[in-house]
Amino acid sequence: MLAKKIETALNNQITVEAESSQIYLAMACWAEVKGLEGVAQFMYDQSNEEREHMLKLVKFINERGGHAKISALKAPNVTFGSFQEMFQMLHDHEILVSESINNLVHITLEEKDYATHNFLQWYVAEQIEEEAMARTILDKINLIGDDKGGLYLFDRDIQQLTVTS
Numbered sequence: 001m002l003a004k005k006i007e008t009a010l011n012n013q014i015t016v017e018a019e020s021s022q023i024y025l026a027m028a029c030w031a032e033v034k035g036l037e038g039v040a041q042f043m044y045d046q047s048n049e050e051r052e053h054m055l056k057l058v059k060f061i062n063e064r065g066g067h068a069k070i071s072a073l074k075a076p077n078v079t080f081g082s083f084q085e086m087f088q089m090l091h092d093h094e095i096l097v098s099e100s101i102n103n104l105v106h107i108t109l110e111e112k113d114y115a116t117h118n119f120l121q122w123y124v125a126e127q128i129e130e131e132a133m134a135r136t137i138l139d140k141i142n143l144i145g146d147d148k149g150g151l152y153l154f155d156r157d158i159q160q161l162t163v164t165s
């Protein structure tokens with residue numbers, strides 16, 4: 001059975017993951033209309049992953065005797081300046097998500113809820129990966145800067161960049 005405090009904190013994380021999914025979906029749309037198909041596909045995939053993260057929390061809360069709450073979301077930006085800025089935003093957003101997960105882990109320890117603590121370890125590991133991936137992409141795009149040819153190759157190779165590095 002979930003303590004109220006844990007249930008509320010997990011429900012807040014549902015909103016964080018859902019908003020992440022919406023932000024990345026908006027980034028996918030922007031990349032798509034800008035003609036960067038590879039980047040768009042990458043962002044669609046990220047958006048789907050965040051939705052999975054959200055659903056995992058939904059299931060966990062409901063299975064543990066709580067009630068997952070689906071709330072209204074903030075509308076994300078529609079445009080993102082440059083691709084450099086967009087990937088900077090993605091990176092910074094993942095850092096915020098990690099902080100949010102860390103706070104949640106902290107609450108589970110305070111409440112001595114070791115089952116939820118254990119469940120959250122998956123998110124801790126996932127954030128290590130996502131932060132590393134965001135950092136790798138940001139480093140590459142910062143190297144490319146405004147170079148059109150570089151951006152063309154980046155768009156073609158983004159899926160491999162993230163898998164192999």
Ligand code: OFO
Pocket residue numbers: 017020049050053094097123126127130
């Ligand atoms: Fe990348 O944020 Fe979910 O956990």
